[in-house]
Amino acid sequence: MRIVNMGGWPLDEGPHEPGGEPLWNESCYFDFVSDDGEVGGYVRLGLYPNWKRAWYWACLVTRDGRRAEVIDHEAPLPGPDLAVAGDCYEATHDVVEPFRTARVRLAGAGLSLDLEWRTAGGVYGYALTPRYEIPCEVTGTVDGVPFHGYGERDHSWGVRDWWSLSWVWSSGRLGDGTHLHAMRPNLGLELPWPAFRVPPGGELEQVEGCTVGTEFDGDRPARSVLRFPGRATTVRPIAFAPVTLTSPEGAVAEFVRALCRFEAEDGPAGYGWTEWHQPPDWRQHSWWS
Template identity: 75%
Template sequence: MRIVNMGEWPLGQEDERHHEPGGEPLWNESWYYDFVSEDGEVGGYVRLGLYPNWKRAWYWACVVTKDGIVTHLDHDAPLPDADLTVAGAGYTASHRTTNPLRTVRVRLDSADLALDLEWRTAGGVYGYAITPRYEIPCEVTGTIGGTPFRGHGERDHSWGVRDWWSISWLWSSAHLEDGTYLHGMRANLGLELPWPAFQAPPGGEVEHVAGFSAATSFDGDRPRATVLRFPGMTTTVRPIAFAPVTLTSPEGAVAEFPRAMCAFETEDGRRGHGWTEWHQPPGWREHAWQSPA
């Protein structure tokens, strides 16, 4: 298993566990799990975010199709135990690392939504340079509502200060029909930085990609299309089904988080599916969003 770490902090199996929290009010530890079926008909994501200095957790789970969405959102969940099990009003959710950096099992039991899925690492592990965070492309199998599921996705784990109400960003990941995994992220700061981006070729390993950029067009506040530019390859991303979340700070500031299952198509005709997010804090239009050429 290849580990590509662009940061100066060490990255190893121990990072799958909890980290010692900082004293900042916005210190957060987060686990994300995305998935899309092989045919692109069903997708979803789970996020567990710990806010120890608020004495609470955020738990999000959603499943989308072209015809609808089922969500379970709890912004006042109890902090989980050491194995990341959360028991809130009407639901129990667990997030268990069965083999560090290789396999994770996620379960949700609730009246509205039932998940039992496993993420298996495909291509290796990618560590960020800017912040303690890593992303892992995965094969995903299991059941949704008792129905067998098979597809692909990505999971990530991050820790540190995250201010949802001041920084706008784009994040996108996909699996293409030929087996390629893509990932790119950039914050909208009006600066050109070495943004976290990687590709993993069919059956190959994760490789950092320098020079990643992205541009988005909007219909009002809703993203309409994004163009991802990797060196030598341009990919167009179009939302299929949105699963948005609204985030309110302790001071009452509101940020919108329009996350969507998307169709991806490269300029050479390869297609695939994945997830994209366009985070919109207060004043986000003042940042460096662009329209694709």
């Protein structure tokens, strides 16, 4: 298994000692989309130990308009096993084999998941912040129905202030087997922002010089273009699954996430997830590059 650009911080799938900042956060994401793009979803468990709560999100969408979700912004902090429960749900998040296999089980009102993420091509660690992303094959059941598809999972820890910075994050798999990932915060600076791809049947490779631009229709993104060297890919939303986030001081941000179709300029198409985070002042930033 190839591990790229880990940035000198610990290679660690387990929980970390919290910092002293009020918004210090540790989170795990798991997203998925079926082979045909008809159904997809994501799970996020975020721990705010100094705010004395956890955030738990599980969202499921379909191409024909179904949307089911469990959103809990006042979940009790879990123990090291990362098992959480609320009034209408119970969920577990297990690393079965570090950096290779993870499993999520959720029993909730109107939504149940039992899915396994198996690493496909390697692990990508960010150089600028303690975080890693892992492209995966995903199998199991969704609402009791057998599921096969692809997705990505990640793990990060550090200060997470949702109300001060906008960004675009995108991860998908094309029909030829290529996994793509790009992330770009809107800072007005040109830095080596995180980007990678996994060629069909190959190993993960870091990509330099990737840019991301977005066009909006009102507040909702209409499309983004991921410009990888040698291949530009257009990302178009199929079904949105946003979450509204309120800070301790009452500021409101919109976490806009969508199941998307990915269309490469040279032909291959596929599916994945993209997010366009909108803090209170997001319109002051340029989203097209």
